[in-house]
Structure formats: C-alpha cells, structure tokens
Amino acid sequence: MFDSNSLQRALHHVIDRHPTAEPFLLRLAERLAKRGTLIGRFKLGDRLSPDVLEAFSALFPNTALVQNPDGSVYLHLDRIGICPEESEIWIDTFCSVMNVERINQHEASAQANRDAALKLDRCRLLYPEMMPIWDSIQTNSAQDQTELLRLADAVQFLTLDHDPLGFAELGARFFENSKALKRNPSLVRRLEEWLLILRDDEITDESRRKVWVDYGVVENATAIKVTLFGPIVYWKNGERFDWIARLHELGETATLSWDNLHGIESFELPANMEVITCENETPFTSLIREGVEGVIVYTAGYPNSAVKKVYRLLPDLMTAFKHWGDTDLDGLRIADMLHRIHPLQLWRCSLRDIQSHRQQLLPLTSSKRSRAAAFLADHPDFPFSEELSYVIENGWLEQEVWQHS
Known part of the structure; x- marks a missing residue:
C-alpha cells in the first residue's frame, strides 16, 4: 500500500543530500502536474553526475530507471510500482513537495475545447465557402489559429483562377518561407485533404x-496539359495562330500545355459550333473516330487548370455546351465544375440515357452509395440531382457502355 508520508520523507531526504538533483525533480513535477498520469517515459538528462544518479536510485526502482549507451537517462513512469488507484495521490504528493501546482485536467480540456471551437467559428465567419472543411475538423483537437488561416488562404487561392506555381512559391506566398512545404510534410497533407474535402x-x-496538378501546383508548368479536337484559331499577343484548326483538318488532336495557353486572348470558331467535354480518354478518341461535329475537350477526370482555361476561352455564343461522362458522383461533379463556367447539358449521361441503359448499370459499392447520398443531402441545389438520385437507387452508367451498345 502506497504511503504518501514515506514519499515526502524520501523526497526531502534526497533534496537535502543531493541538491543538484532538485532541478531534474522540478522538471519531472511540472510534467506530472501538466499530464496527470504515470504513463510513458520522461528523459531525466544526458550523462548525469553520479550524485544525481544516486539520488534517483534512492527514489525510484531500478526497473524504472534506464541509462542508455549514449548516456541518456530515462524514467519509465509506469514502472514506478504505483497502482492506478493510487497514482493520483502519488502525483499530488510529489507535486506538493516540489511546490508545483497541479493543473485541473478536466477544466484544461474543457478550456482547450472552447478555444478550438472559437477558432473554428472565426474561420467559418471569414471563409464560409469552406464549411465542409471546418465541419471536418474536430473541435477537441489543438489548432493553431495562424496556421488555419494560412491554410485557408492557400486553399482559397488554389480554387480560383491562377497561373501554375511550384511548391516553393506556394510556401513563400502563404507560409512565409519557400521551403515551408518541403520541411513540413504535414502542411502538404493537410492542404491535400482540404482540397479533396472541398x-x-x-x-x-x-x-x-x-x-x-488539378489545382495548378507543379514544378514545371508544361506538366499541366489539355488535349482537344476542333477547328480552333486563337489570338495571342496580337498574332493569329491556326495550328489547332490545321490539325483538326487532318483528323488529329492538339495538346496544349500551360505555357501555350498563357497569354491567349481569345478563341475564334466557326458559327453554329457545339462543345462536348469528355471525362475519359477512350470515349474521347471514339468521338473523333465517329466524326462527331464540334469542339471536343478531354477533361482527364477532374478538370485541371489547363482544361478550365480552355473552357473559359470558348465563346459564350456557342450553339450548345454538352458533357459526356460517367454518372457516378465523381462524374456528375466533374460536369458541375464545368457547368459553373458555361451552363451545359448532360449528353449520353442524362437521366433518360441512364434509364435507357438500365440493364447495363453498375452497382455502387456501399461506401460510394453512402458518399453520394451524403453529398446529395448536403447539396440540395446540385444541378444534376435527378441523375444522382437515380444512380444511388439503381447503379451508375459507365461511358464505355456506349461503345458496346
């Protein structure tokens, strides 16, 4: 049975006989006062003097003290030999002798939660468009306000139109150091997660x-590309370029990287021309083989900066903007991203098309069905909600089905 009086006498005896040990014991008391548990290990120091080691040996069992070959000495708190029921009294006694006030863990935790909630509330007010991000953060987790706001600034920038940039420039612009992202992988991971959550x-x-790549962060801007097919002529720096149209005459696609797109002032197209955006590569090439008329743009999944740049350059007065993609949640969200730039209609993937191919629909996995249902509940104004509702109940239509039907 633990005797607090014995611990008090032992501590006073050690401090009286080995005064050089007192600073180490004070640090230990501060750790115990803050954490309130006899769990884990505590580093007492490196290459401690024989006098200090003797003091520790008088207080703690040999099994609790470990001296490593490099001279570092650790105290394994869970080997002190105190049962969990008595650990509170042991810590109280230790802190009392060392004149260190214990921290009320319950109140400290409650205050930390209040502080975290307040920080998130400020973020919600400043960046209401990022509500899914704020809702994903646990209010009981420690958050640095400055870091949250810097991350939010960076994400806001990346979701808007911008020229491609590298990690060094992104770090310098939003984290005050060009090497910030290289030195702190956790920042990179949080940015990735926030962009994906959004x-x-x-x-x-x-x-x-x-x-x-989707949000224009690459070390080489030529890595951001878009492939398209159509009789497009463009103007850049006051000069007319028709090489895309000439490739179109030969039945060939054109691929533009960001350095080609940078500085383009306008697209010039024949009258009565349709635009078709296509999510996947094989259906994109099949459209060209079929001789489908119009400008055909391959989005390669979620549209990157180059795809969106081309889409914005297409004149508003085109006959129609159409999109052909898968009808799962990702496919319909790709359509929505483009729809926000130029209102479009679903083509080969509308509700009527899905229903007419009911026998060829692919079932959603339980996780994808739950994700789609949650998205629909959170976005009642989603422009393709009818299609998504049908897909949740009946399965999704893959683009490639058209090639075999």
Missing part, C-alpha cells in the same frame, strides 16, 4: 497525388 473527393494516395 470538392467532396475520396482521400486516397492516388487522389492526393493528382490533386496538385
């Missing part, structure tokens, strides 16, 4: 890698 995408290793 567009309600699954957080996977593949989506983490791809999200940077």
